Amino acid sequence: MQAESQRKSKLRLFADRKLALMLALGFSSGLPFLLVFSTQSAWLRQAGVSRQHIGLMSWVALAYSFKFLWAPLLDRYDAPLLGRWLGRRRGWMALTQFGVAFCLVGVAFGDPAHNLAWTIAFAFCLGFSSATQDIMIDGWRIAIAPPEEQGEMSAASQIGYKFAILCAGAGALYIAKFESWRAAYLAMACLMAVGLGASLLAPEPAAHIVAGPERHINVIAAYRDPLKDFFQRNGRFALLFLALLSIYRLPDFVSGVMANPLYIDLGFSLADIANVTKLFGFWVGLGGIFAGGVAVTRFGLMPSLLIGGIAASASHLALAALAARGADIRMLTLSVCVENFAGGFAGTALIAFMSSLTSPLYAAAQYALLSSLYALPGKLLGGFSGFAVAAFGYPAFFIATSCIGIPVAAICVIVWRIQARQEAAASQPEAA
Template sequence: MSAAPKRRLSFRDILTDGRVALMLPLGFSSGLPFLLVFSTLSAWLREAGISRTEIGMLSWVALAYSFKFLWAPIVDRYDVPVLARLLGRRRGWMALSQIVVALGLVGIASSNPQTSLWLTVASALLVAFASATQDVVVDGWRIDVAATERQGMMAASYQLGYRLALICAGAGALYIAEFVNWRSAYIAMTALMVVGIVGTLFAPRADEGAAREHLPIADAIVEPVADLFRRKGLILVPILALIACFRLPDFVAGVMANPLYIDLGFSKADIANVSKLYGVWVGIIGAFAGGLALTRLGLWWTLLIGAAIAASSNLMFAWLALEGARLDLLIATISFDNFAAGFAGSALIAYMSGLTSPGFAATQYALLSSLYALPGKLIGGASGAVVDAYGYPLLFTATASIGIPLVILCFVVRRDTMQTVREKDEKAEAVPAVGAGSRA
């Protein structure tokens, strides 16, 4: 039985819905810290003479993003003193996490990797923990304040803000570091966190009544996992394997790409222009291409294509490492890699969203989004040692080969993916839309 066509959101809906617009500053605030404790920081550390092995290990600070599900129930259940009374639970946690991110960035700016590496690492850990907490709260707020049919546009607005932040934290920070210094670059990034704080102050309060009736903390973690196993059964094993490895090549490339550019002799201006400015816009195009593919080809085909091109894009880095500092090849590498990453990202977000159930949507999404980043962070931490021992070409070729099991896993989960899409469509037809007016 074919489902009746669903009403599509018009541009008028987009322009008049303040919640969609607010995802831009919130997405910006979420995206800004990521590169500042990841690839941008790795460029500063490499220039300061820190070994590639140490840089790879320091990337483990980003593991906070992979374990955020552990404290997500605490964020759901408890209020932030003072801030919750003024702003509400969700916005109180948002404001607190944004303030702590800013403090951590000041700490990085105040450190000197050559003489006080411990301060750099401690501050980066603080930024990563607070940033991961902000992601949990923003996802929870997004799910609470908007009905299901609005979530796609909310996520698209969030992704645009996120990628604009990547331009600032990538190209912007490198430009400032090139023409002033690294300390000024991180101070400037600290000031930009005001964008997210303003978004938080303008955001409407979420429906927080249900949060006060949550399960005990231990059960709040166990129940969402148990729900996934009840609904999916044994097919959940390959599903989780697919999610865990889907972005692994991209994460490894993110750790070692900037050290590769530095070692090949590209200037920070070249890296900023091609990788952090031009590349981000290519990534945005890739994300929208992934969204278009979802509507034209369906979820499974988009997932399959994303898995194949995202992994194979690492072969371009291996080629670049062999050829040397060729600007034309750098442009080609960044073009392929960022388009593939944006395309694959859209596919994975849609896939993980489809796996959640309404009663546990926020916590399950935190669990799944934590899982997809974990293997990449762990292997990325050892990537510097692999480069030191065997060179860049072997690292990137090996990570590209992960695309083979990923494609196989896509075929394994094909039937379940098709069934999940049908079930979501049927539920969307049966459940009436909930507008913002019903959210106090």
């Protein structure tokens, strides 16, 4: 009896250890996300880089949208050097974390006002390293914990991610204001030690896909099987689901590129931006995430998805009002509150929708594909956002991005009806 009690105690301790490691790895995953572009856009604008070039610079983050291209290979082959010492998943996590830290140091020693090419090169490598780190952290989470623990693991990851966003947003802006942008990026590079430490302490999952002598066949299957399963399960509606996924957060990605340049051009200080958008907006965004989770549970996925899509798009009208009104701190606070709450709500609904499209058998590959797809169109169009602002001005630009909510709402209604018919058809045999 005592031995059984000790065994259960050890299991609980191991579970707590995994959650603590997941919290640290979530932090490591979230830290470089804003530093790849969003925070950096404020630096670029202060350095005198044009809005057109800032918009084009958003393409350095396209690695997040194309990570599905190399994700299956990382599941099958060990990391160079570190793989033999740490294992496949831990080796890749540690290698990519070294890469992220190195690229952050490279960006720190850049001078975008006089040598933009240096900044672009290191920012591109930073995006690639960060996206690859995300693949391996998601893979470790799925492989190390059984399905019944994935909810807790995901929650720990999101909490760590949110606090990393706070550090990379408000923290970096504060350091830049009171010290320098170089100090800000060097500090963020040092914070990558949190994730690296977690990778060294993390247990290596026991199960791995074995790449046999016919490796080319394994590689082909890695790409083929998840896609085949997705289209077989969703049939003729698969492309419609993908269309909804690809435009759902399109307004946020396109308008987000120009948000910080708008604040800078209106005359807000870095401290104002950090206080309102990063600190205050952080808690409002958490409220939106919580509200989205409650709505999905209480009202269902599709109603929540529809409400979130409309709200997230319409929230950009507040940015248009801010641009028209000028440097009003109260209007800045209102617009940030509206946008962050709506974005948090919509993001929660979108994650639930992507999860509903994913098969447990191919969860890692399919989720990587879907999470890449939903961001790709917005990031591609976001590269032209600076030209749109230069041609039409900030108010017209943000009004235009809000109008994307019209097709989003229309497709949501169509998908809702399709799923309702499918559920009704599936319940008929049971009723009979």
